[in-house]
Amino acid sequence: MNHSFQILEFHKILNKLEEYAYTEKAKEEIRNLEPFMAERDVLAKQRETTEARIILDKIGNPPLVSLSGVEELLVIAEKEGCLAAEQLEYIAITLTAVRRLKDFLCRCKVLELSLPYYEVELDSLDELREELNNKIRNNRVDDYASKLLKDLRSDIERLDNKMRMKAESILKANKDSLSDQFITIRNGRICLPVKKDCKFKINGSVIDKSSTGATLFIEPTAVASLNEELQELKIEEENEERRILYTLTSMVAEKIEVFLQNTGIMEKLDYIFAKGRLSVELDGKAPHINTDRIIKIVNGKHPLMDKDICVPLNFNLGGNTNGVIITGPNTGGKTVAIKTVGLHCLMAQCGLHIPCDEGDICLNSQVLCDIGDGQNISENLSTFSAHITNVLDILKKAGRDSLVIMDELGSGTDPTEGMGIAIAILEELRKSNCLFLVTTHYPEVKNYGEKTENILNARMTFDRETLKPLYQLEIGKAGESCALYIAKRLGMPGGMLRRASMAAYGKEELEFLDLSKEDEVQRESAPIIYKVKEKKNQQNITEKFNLGDSVMVLPDKRIGIVCERVNDKGVLRVQLPDKKIWINHKRVKLHVAAKELYPEDYDFSIIFDTVENRKARHSMERKYCGDLEIKYED
Structure with missing residues (x-):
């Protein structure tokens, strides 16, 4: 998908649209949906969506089904294969869906729209559908599919009952030889549970034995002879079923072209009604489409936001105005506003309704966007570098029929240089004659917008009392100095505001600040830091x-x-x-x-030393005494 479409999150609109489609072909068409370049195509697609919306509002949802797997079954039939009973029953179900859709579209003709007349291109193949419904029931060939099949199944049932009755009579006659008093089925054969020691009392063949070996499961000879006759009947039954399935498959193969046409029409209607359902969800309106480079949105809402809390957007661009510069506080809704305009233009040109009260949208050859943090780690580009790289690419592509949307123009670098770059970009956009919508914080850019022909300033409003953004766009007015006003409301002293105003605007007082007092910051006592006391020397x-x-x-x-x-x-x-x-x-x-x-x-040794230590020390002071020592207490 186009990079700008990703930035605007147009893929999320397509994801919502895809949820309303049933068939895989319709979903694939939605995933690949892009704006149409021909006015005739856009008008036709808008007309489809409008008629689908009218039908949904007045008649209700059409009985569409997914049709998954039908094409694979048709390929088998075309190659002279044999469709199974459950596959033929599914074919019958799709034909029933076609019949119901035809009936629905016929009821819609009272609305005098063109969309219901797709009904004439649908063929429910009533004869084939009835044949399939009569001969296939509950995923099997029905007993009454042919007289021979009915007779064979009757004979099979009669013979199966006869075998059971024969086995029951043998069981009753040999109760003492059996480990259980009931017959059982082993390997598809009717058997009696005979004790191992009594196996010679029952005339028959051992089919199986119990896990302990104490019980043998014996098919009596009388039952076995009947079973051979039964197997022959079942072979005949299987052959007759196969003949019927081949016949029905051949009938389907003869109508492959009709099936493919039905499938194509249902997939097309599925796509159209998915657009109608999205219009219902968004409470959308069909926009007027123009080629006069005019964009007008009345009470438009962002299609991905909750419509109950989203603040409506009113927007005009075109005619004598090629560009709009939006200024205002952060979190004021500037980015949401420009994305709303971009998404409305893309949706309208893709044949979708837009969530507004009224819309007049021009055709754009390109929608080019630079929104958000474009930092590219893999290419080692900073936010500003990636931003400028994207902007330069946009300037190369922008032409008279382009719509350019840029957020935070010139941001991410030195304010002075960023302001200069922003004005240079705006001048280049103006020269390209494209329609453009940008947001910025630079006051010099506001001045540029006021002085430059074909450019208007706009602002996002906020409530001065609550300091909350109102998310409303006012075209023709530049954004206010919200930062200083908010700072004043939050208690910044007049002295600081005066110095800030001088630094920003070259004058000490702004009218809305009303700086009557030269108060300063009232400093509060701070917590005391306690140092570790130094140890004494x-x-x-x-x-x-x-x-x-x-x-x-x-x-x-x-x-x-x-x-x-x-x-x-x-x-x-x-x-x-x-x-x-x-x-x-x-x-x-x-x-x-x-x-x-x-x-x-x-001499303190008189007090602290023993007499022996004192005498030893006195002797050591006069001469060498190798055998003397002075002892100290521990």
């Missing part, structure tokens, strides 16, 4: 206590003396009256400093 901790300091150990408040200073882990050793302990410096409080208790060069 380890050197200060180690110097916190000195040897000999009298300290209080918390929480017991016991008094001791520092015998080892604080180490790098913050732990010191304290001599209590009864023991020495290691304790964190945070649990120790200075009671009396050592300098207040002892002379400056006081």
